[in-house]
Amino acid sequence: MALHEILNLVWINIKENKTKVLLTSLGIIVGAATIVIVIAIGLGGQKDVQDQFKNLNAGTITIADNSGSSSSFGRGGFPGGGMPGSSGRSGGGGGFPGGMMGGMMGGVQQIKKTTFTEEDLEELSWFIPNLAQITLLVNGSSDVEGGTLEDSLSSTIAGVTTDYADITNLELLQGQFFTDTDNEDMERVAVLGYDAAVSIFENVSDAYNSVININSKKYTVIGVLSETGSTVSDITLDSAIFVPYNSAVKYVLGSSNATPKIIAVADDVNQMETTISDIETLLAELYPKGSFTVSDAGSQVAASQQSANTMSILLIAVASVVFVVGGIGIMNVLFVSVKERTREIGILKALGSSRKDILLQFLLEANFISILGGIIGVAAGYLIMPVVRLSGMSVVASNTAAIIALFFAIFTGTVFGFYPAWQAACLKPIEALNHE
Amino acid sequence: MEPLLMLNHINKSYSLGNEKVQVLFDINLHVYPGEFIAILGPSGSGKSTLMNIIGCMDTADDGEFFLSGEAVHQADDAKMTRIRNQHIGFIFQRYQLIPKYDVLQNTIMPLLIRGVSHKEAVQTATEKLTLLGMGQRLHHKPSELSGGQQQRVSIARALVGNPAILLADEPTGALDSKTGQDVLQLFQELNDLGNTILMITHDPGVGKKAQKIVRIVDGHLYQNNEQLLS
Numbered sequence: 001m002a003l004h005e006i007l008n009l010v011w012i013n014i015k016e017n018k019t020k021v022l023l024t025s026l027g028i029i030v031g032a033a034t035i036v037i038v039i040a041i042g043l044g045g046q047k048d049v050q051d052q053f054k055n056l057n058a059g060t061i062t063i064a065d066n067s068g069s070s071s072s073f074g075r076g077g078f079p080g081g082g083m084p085g086s087s088g089r090s091g092g093g094g095g096f097p098g099g100m101m102g103g104m105m106g107g108v109q110q111i112k113k114t115t116f117t118e119e120d121l122e123e124l125s126w127f128i129p130n131l132a133q134i135t136l137l138v139n140g141s142s143d144v145e146g147g148t149l150e151d152s153l154s155s156t157i158a159g160v161t162t163d164y165a166d167i168t169n170l171e172l173l174q175g176q177f178f179t180d181t182d183n184e185d186m187e188r189v190a191v192l193g194y195d196a197a198v199s200i201f202e203n204v205s206d207a208y209n210s211v212i213n214i215n216s217k218k219y220t221v222i223g224v225l226s227e228t229g230s231t232v233s234d235i236t237l238d239s240a241i242f243v244p245y246n247s248a249v250k251y252v253l254g255s256s257n258a259t260p261k262i263i264a265v266a267d268d269v270n271q272m273e274t275t276i277s278d279i280e281t282l283l284a285e286l287y288p289k290g291s292f293t294v295s296d297a298g299s300q301v302a303a304s305q306q307s308a309n310t311m312s313i314l315l316i317a318v319a320s321v322v323f324v325v326g327g328i329g330i331m332n333v334l335f336v337s338v339k340e341r342t343r344e345i346g347i348l349k350a351l352g353s354s355r356k357d358i359l360l361q362f363l364l365e366a367n368f369i370s371i372l373g374g375i376i377g378v379a380a381g382y383l384i385m386p387v388v389r390l391s392g393m394s395v396v397a398s399n400t401a402a403i404i405a406l407f408f409a410i411f412t413g414t415v416f417g418f419y420p421a422w423q424a425a426c427l428k429p430i431e432a433l434n435h436e
Numbered sequence: 437m438e439p440l441l442m443l444n445h446i447n448k449s450y451s452l453g454n455e456k457v458q459v460l461f462d463i464n465l466h467v468y469p470g471e472f473i474a475i476l477g478p479s480g481s482g483k484s485t486l487m488n489i490i491g492c493m494d495t496a497d498d499g500e501f502f503l504s505g506e507a508v509h510q511a512d513d514a515k516m517t518r519i520r521n522q523h524i525g526f527i528f529q530r531y532q533l534i535p536k537y538d539v540l541q542n543t544i545m546p547l548l549i550r551g552v553s554h555k556e557a558v559q560t561a562t563e564k565l566t567l568l569g570m571g572q573r574l575h576h577k578p579s580e581l582s583g584g585q586q587q588r589v590s591i592a593r594a595l596v597g598n599p600a601i602l603l604a605d606e607p608t609g610a611l612d613s614k615t616g617q618d619v620l621q622l623f624q625e626l627n628d629l630g631n632t633i634l635m636i637t638h639d640p641g642v643g644k645k646a647q648k649i650v651r652i653v654d655g656h657l658y659q660n661n662e663q664l665l666s
Contacts, residue, residue: 005548016536347532350493351546351593352521354514429493433532 001357010364024333025373027326028412032377032405033384034319039401040385042312044394049304051229053297059266060167060297061131062233063116063279065259065290116260118161118245120286124264127282130275132267135163136245138260139235140253146212147200155196156240157214159248159260167265168232174208175223183244188251190219194227195238212241215252219243233263272296323408326373327416330366334420338362338427345424346432359425366417367410374409378402439502440600440632441467441490446499448485459485461655463499467601467634472627474646475636475657482655487605487636491524492516504600521549525594529606531586533578539565539589540574546597557596564592568622584615591622595631602626604635608642620645 014021121134138159143152164170165177178189190212192200197207207224228237243252245260266275276294283292338345345358381402385395446463449456459482467473477483488494489501492508493516501508504523511519525546526532533542540558543565547557565571568588578586587607594602604623608616620642627633627647635646643649651658 001549002551005554012536012541343532344534347534348545348549349517350491350520350526350532352517352519352549354517354549357549430488433493433528 001353003360006357006361006364009361010368013365014368020333020337021369021372024330025369025376027322027329028370028373028409029326029377029380031319031323031326031412032374032409033381034322034377035316035405035408036378036381036397036401037384037388037395038312038315038319039404040381040395040397041388041393042308042315043396043398043401045308045311046305047396048394049301049308052231052304053301054228054230056230056232056297056301057167057169057265058298058301059132059269059272060232061264061266061272061276061279062293062295062297063262063264063283064293064295065116065261116262120262121161123286124262124279124282128275128278130266130268130271130278131264133163133167134262134264135161135167136260137164137233137235137263138245138248138253139240142215142252144196144200144212144214144241145216147206147210148202149200152213153199155214156235157248157252158235158240158242159245159253160242161245164242164263167263168237170237171226171228173204173224173226175221177223177242178244183246186246186250187244188217188219188247189222189244190214191223191225191242192221193225193236193238193240193242196241197221197224199239214241214243217251233261266296269298272298320408323412327412330369330413331416331420333369334362334366334417335423337365338420338424341424342427342432342435345427346429346435349427349429350433355425359421362421362424363414363417366413366421368413370409370413370417371406373413374406377409378405381405437468438505439466440469440471440504441465441634442500442502443490444500446486446489446496446501448482448489448494448496459655460489460496463657465650465657465659467632469632470627470630472623472633472645472647473635474643474649475634475652476638476640476643476649477636477652478638481652483636483638483652484605486652486657487603490634491526491603492520521546522597523600525597525599525602527587527590527594527602527604527607529609531578531583531590531610533586533589533593535578538575538577539570539581542578542589543593543596546593550597561592561596564595565589568592582615583611584618587611587615587619588622591619591626595626600632602631602633604633606637607635608637608639616642 116136118136121136125131125134136159140157141154142157144155145152161183162178162180170177172191173194175191177191178187181187182189192207194204197204200212201207201210204224207221210221211218212221213219225237230237249260264279266272268275276296279294280292283290283294348358382397385397388395443463443465446460447458448460449458451457463486475483475486485494489496490503492503492511495516496509499509503519506515506519506523508516508519520526534545537545540561543561544554544557547560548554552560562571562574565574565588568591570585570588570592573581573585573589578589581589587610591602594604607623608619611619623633623635624645633646635642637643
């Protein structure tokens with residue numbers, strides 16, 4: 001029998017059973033919609049990760065104090081070792097014993113957090129040649145007043161050195177970033193993240209050259225950052241206020257509470273492992289009692305992407321279950337349909353319909369139901385997406401998702417439609433004809 | 437003249453649990469082109485089984501069966517399916533029309549199955565339906581027709597493929613006697629036009645309309661009355 005004639009019979013059947021077809025395809029509709037949304041959420045998650053890290057150089061290394069406790073004397077011992085190190089290569093070795101001495105002394109003293117200093121930066125950049133740029137970062141929260149604010153606003157204050165702007169690829173919308181001199185002189189200048197500028201001044205262009213109060217001290221706004229949407233070392237760039245490191249330590253966060261991090265950028269990204277272990281060795285020499293986390297941006301990005309991927313896989317697993325349930329629904333209805341239409345099948349067989357024709361007829365019917373369900377489901381998925389977006393989740397629509405959903409729909413229809421269709425094809429004509 | 441249909445020493449039995457029940461015993465039957473034969477027998481005589489074997493919907497245990505020169509007893513399922521489509525026109529007691537297809541769609545099915553183009557199938561079917569007085573009802577569903585009309589559609593469907601033999605199983609069984617007489621009259625006319633007809637019935641009054649009556653009793657076929665009486 002010609003294929004288009006079989007399709008015509010399928011069409012006659014479907015027209016006769018519109019409601020049943022629609023109800024049967026419901027499982028597939030839900031499955032396809034789920035796939036479309038799930039992939040959109042997965043892609044949204046990946047895009048979030050990319051956005052989050054777009055300001056982060058792949059060679060960025062963050063060094064953070066992990067113990068929250070180390071010796072102030074350990075730190076005190078360090079300059080003794082560090083000074084010769086800065087005077088010449090041969091003296092570099094001399095830096096270690098001094099540090100060790102200090103560390104040992106510190107061990108018997110009371111426990112205190114490690115506070116990295118600019119000397120640490122010098123030490124690191126001297127001994128580890130692969131570090132191109134290095135900065136200190138200290139952050140905390142402080143009350144901010146000024147601009148159009150009626151009440152004080154609690155904001156993230158980040159004390160950084162000049163290299164920070166390069167390391168995190170900051171772009172300035174207005175003004176400039178502070179200089180090394182500003183840091184050395186503990187100038188009270190500030191660079192505002194975009195959102196911070198908006199919340200304080202409403203109009204971003206009003207920010208430049210204005211004065212704000214941070215912790216009741218006046219700071220001149222010398223720059224405003226472009227909007228980035230990214231987060232670097234736990235700091236949301238857009239909502240932060242950047243001040244020179246020394247000013248932050250002195251005026252804002254207080255030297256005792258500050259737990260600075262060191263952020264460095266490696267020149268050669270291929271030597272990250274060696275560089276990290278060099279840093280760890282050096283830190284162990286400098287602060288024998290300290291415990292530090294040295295992490296690189298590449299592995300952070302990889303970890304975040306990994307978790308976004310895990311999420312996608314999980315969601316796709318859920319969608320697959322929905323499809324299986326939908327497929328079983330199709331199978332069920334087709335079984336019932338084969339039962340109901342046993343006589344019709346008997347008649348067709350008596351008239352000489354081959355097994356293949358009958359198999360095809362039922363299989364194409366299952367396919368029709370699943371394709372219909374797939375198309376409606378994909379459309380529904382696109383309609384639901386804005387609703388999902390309202391919940392704050394990032395969703396990224398993609399044609400690939402639609403194609404995958406359709407493919408799965410057809411696949412499900414074929415797989416679950418096959419057995420009932422085969423059953424129909426194998427009916428014995430006499431028995432089928434005499435079926436009540 | 438070669439017989440159109442030839443059954444030689446056909447036996448058929450069924451298994452009922454452990455018991456084997458023989459339904460047909462050494463059946464021999466020859467049907468020549470243009471004949472109108474009635475197989476007459478009470479229920480339980482094995483006439484339905486014989487009908488199924490002749491209709492290529494069941495197979496005999498042994499014996500030979502030729503239809504239009506094809507050795508049906510050696511045919512596999514696919515070949516039997518093709519023979520049904522090409523050589524046999526079925527007319528059933530309960531018409532066996534597909535309820536959701538209209539009259540025309542029902543009638544063209546044997547041709548579509550054979551692979552004839554839709555246009556040609558519609559043309560042939562329309563001719564046959566018109567011949568049988570159903571030309572005005574092409575797009576009615578079977579449920580919108582009377583029993584007699586449905587049987588006419590079923591006869592049109594049987595004729596449309598130009599089969600070697602029309603196989604009618606109790607064709608008047610579901611009809612009132614007046615309509616039944618009309619259908620038998622129609623069979624007579626079709627036979628006059630050269631169609632070979634094999635009709636199975638339990639009703640001697642219906643059987644009388646055929647040229648020749650063959651009786652089946654308890655699985656044995658009797659070609660003439662003397663044999664039956666003896």
